[in-house]
Amino acid sequence: xxxxxxxxxxxxxxxxxxxxxxxxxxxxxxxxxxxxxxxxxxxxxxxxxxxxxxxxxxxxxxxxxxxxxxxxxxxxxxxxxxxxxxxxxxxxxxxxxxxxxxxxxxxxxxxxxxxxxxxxxxxxxxxxxxxxxxxxxxxxxxxxxxxxxxxxxxxxxxxxxxxxxxxxxxxxxxxxxxxxxxxxxxxxxxxxxxxxxxxxxxxxxxxxxxxxxxxxxxxxxxxxxxxxxxxxxxxx
Numbered sequence: 001x002x003x004x005x006x007x008x009x010x011x012x013x014x015x016x017x018x019x020x021x022x023x024x025x026x027x028x029x030x031x032x033x034x035x036x037x038x039x040x041x042x043x044x045x046x047x048x049x050x051x052x053x054x055x056x057x058x059x060x061x062x063x064x065x066x067x068x069x070x071x072x073x074x075x076x077x078x079x080x081x082x083x084x085x086x087x088x089x090x091x092x093x094x095x096x097x098x099x100x101x102x103x104x105x106x107x108x109x110x111x112x113x114x115x116x117x118x119x120x121x122x123x124x125x126x127x128x129x130x131x132x133x134x135x136x137x138x139x140x141x142x143x144x145x146x147x148x149x150x151x152x153x154x155x156x157x158x159x160x161x162x163x164x165x166x167x168x169x170x171x172x173x174x175x176x177x178x179x180x181x182x183x184x185x186x187x188x189x190x191x192x193x194x195x196x197x198x199x200x201x202x203x204x205x206x207x208x209x210x211x212x213x214x215x216x217x218x219x220x221x222x223x224x225x226x227x228x229x230x231x232x233x234x235x236x
Contacts, residue, residue, distance in 0.1 A: 029094065031061035031087070031136040033073060033080060044070060059136050065093040078137040084213025087141035091134040091211065092221060095143045100126055102150075102203045105170035116176075117184035120152055120203060121167025141213035143221070149206040154185050155199035161185050 036056045041048045050056050054072040059080050061067040067090050071081040105119040131144040151162040167183030191199045212218035 026131040026133070027094075027096070028133040028135070029062065031059050031067070031082075031090075031134065033078075033137060034058045034060070035073075036070065046070065061087065061090045061134060061136065063090055063094040063134075065090065073137065079139055080136050082136045082139050084139060084141045084215060084217040087134045087136060087139060088143060088211040088213055088218075091132045091141050091143035092209070094134065095132045095145055095209070096130060097145055097207060098126070098130060100147075100205055103169065105172070114187050114190055117181075117186050119167070119170045119181050119184045120150065121169050121181070121183055122147075122150070122205075123169070124166055127166035139214050141211055141217075143209065143211045145207040145209045147205050147207050150183055151204040151206065152183070152185050153202045153204070154187065155201045156189075156191070156194055 034057055036044075036058060038048050041050075041056050046056060048056075050072060053075050055075055056070060057073045057080065059067075059069055059071050059082055067086065069082070073080045100122050102120050102122055127147055129144050129146045131142055133140060133142040147166070149162055149164050150167060151160055153160040161184075163181075163183040165182075168179070168181040170181070171179060187199070191197050194200075209221040210219065211221060
């Protein structure tokens with residue numbers, strides 16, 4: 001935000017940069033199961049033949065953190081000796097948190113006034129959960145990330161503010177006094193004297209991450225609040 005006079009600010013170009021450029025939704029991947037021959041099993045030092053009703057197979061789950069193991073597979077059910085917890089780690093590694101572009105009022109690149117609220121929000125169409133499901137035969141796990149809060153850093157060493165949810169869109173056809181939002185910030189000083197005479201404002205979206213899996217398994221992910229989702233504001 002740049003001061004054009006003693007009482008005018010300019011909004012920066014802000015973006016909440018997360019982990020990838022795709023928008024939200026759900027996706028799924030399947031781990032491959034390949035039976036091993038007697039020679040392969042013997043080479044690996046495993047017992048041959050496999051226990052009755054089971055087969056030695058290689059399970060491979062692709063992704064940023066590939067998972068590969070030699071396991072016994074139940075011939076009747078097709079279930080490998082893989083736990084939902086193991087597949088959850090794969091799903092979490094493959095989970096794509098989308099890039100969300102914040103909206104502002106005044107719009108980015110337009111002048112703002114010291115003392116008046118600067119609104120920020122995300123369109124409801126992009127504010128929603130994303131998930132990734134990984135399966136290995138009938139064993140499965142699904143990791144889900146849900147956006148819960150916006151944090152606004154006004155820059156200039158000033159304390160930020162936060163609000164739950166995507167915020168409220170500003171309606172330019174209505175007077176300011178007829179509208180309300182929990183997601184706004186009032187600058188008390190112009191940006192004169194800041195680097196480039198601009199406030200380096202930024203937006204952070206916090207996401208809660210949890211998983212569920214076959215056999216009624218699941219739970220929250222340790223450190224599962226994505227706070228590394230920050231994008232720097234730039235000059236208008």
